[in-house]
Amino acid sequence: MGLDPRMDKEEQIPQHLVEAYDDPNKIITEFNKILIEKTCDLLPIIKPQMAFYEKYDALKALKATIKFAHKKDLLVILDSKRNDIGPTSEAYAYSTFKVYGADACTLNAYLGIDGIRPYLENYRENGLFILVKTSNPSSRDFQNLFSARLDEIPDSKTEIEKKSIKLERSYIHMARLVQIWSKNLQKFSEFHNLGVVVGATYPHELKIIRKIVKNSFILIPGYGAQGAQAKDIKNGFNEKGLGGIVNSSRGIMFAYKKKNYPPENFGKAAREEILDMNEKINKELGI
Amino acid sequence: MGLDPRMDKEEQIPQHLVEAYDDPNKIITEFNKILIEKTCDLLPIIKPQMAFYEKYDALKALKATIKFAHKKDLLVILDSKRNDIGPTSEAYAYSTFKVYGADACTLNAYLGIDGIRPYLENYRENGLFILVKTSNPSSRDFQNLFSARLDEIPDSKTEIEKKSIKLERSYIHMARLVQIWSKNLQKFSEFHNLGVVVGATYPHELKIIRKIVKNSFILIPGYGAQGAQAKDIKNGFNEKGLGGIVNSSRGIMFAYKKKNYPPENFGKAAREEILDMNEKINKELGI
Secondary structure (H helix, E strand, O other): EEEEEOOOOOOOOOOHHHHHOOOHHHHHHOOOOOEHHHHHHHHOOOOOOEHHHHOOOOHHHHHHHHHHHHHHHEEEEEEEEEEEHHHHHHHHHHHHHHHOOOOEEEOOOOOOOOOHHHHHHHHHOOEEEEEEEEOHHHHHHOOOEEEOOOOOOOOHHHHHHHOOOOOOOOOHHOOOOOOHOOOOOOOOEEEEEEEEEEEOOOOOHHHHHHHHHHOOOEOOEEEEOOOOOOHHHHHHHOOOOEEEEEEEEEEEEEHHHHOOOHHHHHHHHHHHHHHHHHHHHHHHHHO | EEEEEOOOOOOOOOOHHHHHHOOOHHHHHHHHHHHHHHHHOOOOEEEEEHHHHHHHHOHHHHHHHHHHHHHHEEEEEEEEEOOOOOOHHHHHHHHHHHHHHOOOEEEEEOOOOOOOHHHHHHOOOOOEEEEEEOHHHHHHHHHOOOEEEOOOOOOOOOHHHHHOOOOOEEEHHHHHHHHHHHOOOEEOOEEOOOOEEOOOOOHHHHHHHHHOOOOOOOHHHOOOOOOHHHHHHHOOOOOOOOOOOOOOOOHHOOOOHHHHOOHHHHHHHHHHHHHHHHHHHHHHOOO
């Protein structure tokens, strides 16, 4: 369940909560706690989206939410897509795992291994999810370039031909980098702690990436509000039906709107939405 | 001047400040204020690195620093390298410009235009700097792939040849995307508000990118502590000697160590370092 609190658009925290407290930290914490309380027996992980906690200057709510989730035996993936290098990357890792208390986070690896190494070396118990193919339409702008690795700059078309290069989409190279970086990582059961993010809106790409990063968890956002359905995420799981982490945020948090429930019943609506989601996904996976 | 407060390594905030206050917010604010006070007549912009304020749970210090910089007529680039899509991207933009109060920020555009559009459409007075070629050694991992845009997946080498593609490094494609995205932006003098980031450690790449994004400011980190010198950044400026924003963080903040000054004189050391940096850069630019 993604926890992306919103207070200013159509999809928002119910008015009775907004009016009950005057502090965004309290409003968001209360909203999240009720959602977790109502659903924690049905799901393994929550994924708070950092941007919304920053928007409302509500990092206290983020910390309180993570603490409460841990009490309920849930794991927490902080969706922050951080990226930097060396000591700065280390500072982000520290804030993610030590200040906010998350168990895992999402990362953008455009900067290469320099930005990932501090996490891999100093936080071996924590999980990482590298953006490979994101769920949005314009992910093609950059992620779908045709690319190749070469040792030197080719100075003619002939030279390119001589090297008989194989062009592949950029996101595939990103998946291969993850596979290379994870070679010496310890596995728990068959998975290690370096995962990837692939949008549920791209089932074809999910299939390709699942084959490259066999021992990575794939975090699959885009289910529900972004339009992806249970059949779309099947390719993110392995043949045993393992390795996929499907996320829905707005679809669960604001399910009361779609169901035309009174806002006070947002927790009940979220629970029903998750039950429906679980049933549909399990059916697709043949569980 | 980059403001990346550190309190736990060799390069750190002087001990007398750490001991004078027990709250990281106060320690960092005081350190930054003295640095700004001592140098504000010599520089146009400060660049706080978000990661360190998060690490010390010191967002109050970030806000206080930005406020103080504005009092001294400085602009502020928040180095946060945020990236996401749609309403989430909008939430990051809001926190950057409205909650923290920065004038500009750095962005990672791996996700394509979806992640940049909310900034361009809703914050036209603010500046953006898209990561193109980052200063670190492993930026080659992904940014230096050879890439091409094609309309369809080629299913054979022959088909690739037929299309007579031109392969270029991925970072060049990123620069071209910035150029495409900035086509309709309003220019102030000859520059618009969509800039790029190119590390001072890559002078060859700076030259290539300067030609592609003619009307973009180039934020050039890596001067000083990361090893780049004045001659390396020359290529980031245009023929009039404009358009480059050279950043040094540790080299200025912790100049007192290199100069063997008593820690109390960190402000004086920073000022001297900037004077030296300005002189060297102006000499290279023939100013």
